[in-house]
Amino acid sequence: MARRRFGHVAAAGAAGVAAGVALTLVPVTTAVLLIGLVAAVSTALLQQALP
Amino acid sequence: MIFVIMSYGGHRNQEGRHWSGKAVAFTVGATVSGGSLGALLGLLGAALPAQPRVGLVALVGFMAVLAGALALSPFQLRPPQFDRETAQRWMTRGALSGAVLNGVALGAGFTTRIGFWLWYLIPSAAFLTGSAWAGALVYGTYGLARGLGPWALVAARALKRSRGLDFEEAGDWLVARIRPLRVAGAAEAIVLGVALVVIAGP
Numbered sequence: 001m002a003r004r005r006f007g008h009v010a011a012a013g014a015a016g017v018a019a020g021v022a023l024t025l026v027p028v029t030t031a032v033l034l035i036g037l038v039a040a041v042s043t044a045l046l047q048q049a050l051p
Numbered sequence: 052m053i054f055v056i057m058s059y060g061g062h063r064n065q066e067g068r069h070w071s072g073k074a075v076a077f078t079v080g081a082t083v084s085g086g087s088l089g090a091l092l093g094l095l096g097a098a099l100p101a102q103p104r105v106g107l108v109a110l111v112g113f114m115a116v117l118a119g120a121l122a123l124s125p126f127q128l129r130p131p132q133f134d135r136e137t138a139q140r141w142m143t144r145g146a147l148s149g150a151v152l153n154g155v156a157l158g159a160g161f162t163t164r165i166g167f168w169l170w171y172l173i174p175s176a177a178f179l180t181g182s183a184w185a186g187a188l189v190y191g192t193y194g195l196a197r198g199l200g201p202w203a204l205v206a207a208r209a210l211k212r213s214r215g216l217d218f219e220e221a222g223d224w225l226v227a228r229i230r231p232l233r234v235a236g237a238a239e240a241i242v243l244g245v246a247l248v249v250i251a252g253p
Contacts (some may be wrong), residue, residue, distance in 0.1 A: 012241035020249025036176025036189035044196030048096040049225040050166045
């Protein structure tokens with residue numbers, strides 16, 4: 001179970017590095033805006049499952 | 052939330068109004084609420100010079116990674132939040148007012164249950180853009196996406212009617228999957244956190 005959790009974190013970290021490297025092509029403000037938009041849409045979708 | 056718009060097997064807070072009018076009021080309330088807060092946060096962020104703001108980007112990214120990792124850990128750390136739903140008394144203030152008030156509360160997000168660490172990236176990003184319009188875009192998108200919830204559930208109800216399902220069952224189906232969704236939310240917080248650290252650079 002612990003190994004599986006570590007796998008989740010490692011995979012998410014690798015995806016984050018890839019996303020971060022891609023976002024270095026745009027100014028920091030634009031990158032923050034894009035990340036904020038992704039967080040906004042996905043959080044709203046996830047919150048539909050809150051009791 | 053859907054019960055503000057439409058009641059299953061009853062007419063609580065209906066006042067004879069069609070659900071679509073209340074759904075529009077809810078969606079507009081949520082979008083305006085999120086957008087206004089985002090604009091305010093963006094304005095506050097603009098008061099901060101660019102260099103420390105980039106430092107804050109890295110700090111927020113690091114905190115997001117830490118929070119996501121702790122949520123995935125055996126401790127399953129939950130985000131600080133007001134663990135409650137919107138006020139029941141709003142239901143007695145009239146159908147449209149109730150829908151607007153619920154929309155405003157859910158579009159802001161923080162006055163009710165948050166549930167996911169990921170949520171904290173929204174006001175943080177709105178602030179870190181350092182721009183009123185960009186902040187409004189980020190937080191307003193959150194409000195809009197939450198505000199569209201009733202439309203999606205009503206649409207799901209229409210699609211599933213032929214199979215004998217309704218929006219209550221659609222809601223229950225989602226609630227039953229909260230555990231894998233928490234993992235997904237924590238993993239996304241890590242992804243976006245690492246991305247923030249990388250773009251802030253050394």
